[in-house]
Amino acid sequence: MSRSGFVARFALPAALVFLAAAPLSGQPSDDDCLVCHGDSGLKGGQGQSLFVDGAKSAASIHGSAGISCVDCHSDLAKVSDFPHAGKLKPVACASCHEAAAAAVGQSAHGSAHSGPKPFAVLCKDCHGTHEIRASADASSRTFSLNIPETCTACHLSRVPNARGPGFVGQYLQSVHFRALSKAGLNSAATCVSCHGGHDVRLVDDSRSKVARPNIISTCGACHAGIERDYLEGVHGKAYVKGSRDVPVCTDCHAEHDIRSPADLGSIVYATKVAAVCSRCHDDESLARQYGLLTSRLKTYAASYHGMASKSGETRVANCASCHGHHDIRPSNDPRSSVNPANLAATCGTCHAGAGVNFSKGRIHVVSERTENRWAYTVKIVYLVVIGGLISVFLAFIAADLYRRLRGRWTR
Amino acid sequence: MDALTGRGLIRDDEVFLRMNRVERLQHILLIVSFSLLVVTGLPLMFYEMRLFKAVFSYGRVFYYRGVIHRAAAVLLIADIIWHFGYTILTRRGRENFRELMPRRKDALDAVALFGYNVGLSRWLTRKGLLRRFFDRHPFWKFENPPEYGRYNFIEKLEYLAVAWGSLVMIFSGFFMWNVELSLSMFPLWLHDIFAIAHGYEAMLAFLAIIIWHMYNVHLNPEVFPMSRIWLDGKITGHQLKTLHAIEYRKILAAREKALGPQPAEPGPDIPPGA
DSSP: OOHHHHIIIIIHHHHHHHHHHSOOTTOOOHHHHHHHHTOTTOBOTTSOBOOOOHHHHHHSHHHHTTOOHHHHSGGGTTOOSSSOOSOOOOOOGGGTOHHHHHHHHHSGGGSOOSSSSOOOOOHHHHHOSTTOOOTTSTTSTTSGGGHHHHHHHHHTTTSOOTTOTTTGGGGGGSHHHHHHHTSOOTTSOOHHHHHOSTTOOOTTSTTSTTSGGGHHHHHHTTOHHHHHHHHHSHHHHHHHTTOSSSOOHHHHHOSSOOOOTTSTTOTTSGGGHHHHHHHHHTOHHHHHHHTOOOOHHHHHHHSHHHHHHHTTOSSSOOHHHHHOSTTOOOTTSTTOTTSGGGHHHHHHTTSTTOOGGGGSSOSSOSOHHHHOHHHHHHHHHHHHHHHHHHHHHHHHHHHHHHHHHHHHHHO | OTTTSGGGTSOTTOEEESSOHHHHHHHHHHHHHHHHHHHHHGGGGGTTOHHHHHHHTSTTHHHHHHHHHHHHHHHHHHHHHHHHHHHHHSHHHHHHHHHHSOOHHHHHHHHHHHHHHHOHHHHHHHHTTTHHHHHHOGGGGOOSOOOOOSSOHHHHHHHHHHHHHHHHHHHHHHHHHTHHHHHHHSOHHHHHHHHHHHHHHHHHHHHIIIIIIHIIIIISTTTTTOOOHHHHOEEEHHHHHHHOHHHHHHHHHHHHHHHOOOSOOOOOOOOOOO
């Protein structure tokens, strides 16, 4: 907690409690306010409810700290003539919550968005008003389990999103939201965990927690072991060097729609992994730039593993089965799962008792001609034999039909 | 017609058994297992085709495809073992096998049939061309279609093709089924060749059946729409005489011998082809 936070949460309320103990003459008390506002039927000029639930506001973080109505509605502090004028000044939370207000001012919420009906976001839009509670309180709007509801109140449809409608809503199908809502796990990632709270920023802002250069540490805040593995792998090493072409967490796991790999809808579901990896590994320009081997998907698809996987078989090997996932290493790395020395163990995870013979040959065979000459020979021989035999068959059939038809013509 | 079939020893409507019940059953098992194997296996050679992709990715189709493929393979192997035993242990089986062995005559028959069907030599002879060549080598005149024994060169080729194909498919398929066993003995590149050979041999077998066998037993105008031998195993004396003249004469000779010597009589007349 920052120093100003400490002031706002403890020192200031304590001072106010102390001051409240010696009531200042002329300032209306909460009870004075509730004389009118405690009436649940109280309506304003436009018919809006002006009711304030005294019990709830007394139980709020402010009420329980002894902060009175006029501490926030400060323009009423000097008023003695009731009922007071209709329009009040907006409550200035910043007068106490300096740091938070400053952060919000810098954030995406600090300025009106570029949508058709722009509006600035105020503290109360997220935190509520009289009934504000500490975010650790389960009934608070900013309690982890309640965060998605709070944010989606605007972001589900009211606020336009560059990624299209429904992009934010994908979170509601994610493994994070399931953990939150189904398992009740309050440590599961909410909007705030990845985007930040007061300092939420747009993704193209380099200071954003979800900007590409920061995404690894953002996810790693919870997935520390995976962050460590990733940074040891070939992708992580290039990422640290500042490459913008290597995949980060969200490239393989999606952004809001992050799901368990066991979920059929996950983009890293066993049968869909190949499509994810080949986005880059079948890309000619990336291959040229980084000296990657191409035709990885094509050669995988031609293998039994690939065919079966494409047909929905989850037990066959996909890219990750052999290459690993977070800590993928190049095959010349002795710790790589596809290093020739480790192939027996890697293949052996499925093919029990796989020996060294697994390394005597190629897996992604692009051209049999150069990579497996005997196989190439066999293929060519077969093609010649098939072509030759079928031609002979057809010639015999044609000759037979010719003779029969000619017999009919001349008869 | 009786006059032609030496002393009427073989009537035209006499029924001979060309395929007995065991042989027909073996043939039906072969049809069933082969068809299942083709349907569940060959599409893998065309895995990129959208149709197969759609069918195979429906539910657990791909899994059952594999199960059916291996079950059909077991059926085929059982059929072959049965046929093997039958061929070795029964007299008829041994006789059939001897008759099925390829000879020099079969190659000549193939050339002769083709030459006869095309009719180029007859046309040249009629025009008086190459007379000296034809006089010296009358074989190349192709005046008559070749005569066959119990099995003609087409049938022999098919039988031997099935034998060879089964050998390749069972050997390679067994090791594809048992990857771990295969790779405990062979390097990966050799195992890959098993898979390649399995696919291409399948293509060859499928094309041979669909083109060659289907023409000879179904589409050929002689038997169209279908030769019924595989169902009832029967062949008439007339069919025997025209299609398997050598076998016909053999039977005739055996019957004549059994009947004892008779006054000279003309041998069976061989009608020219069609």
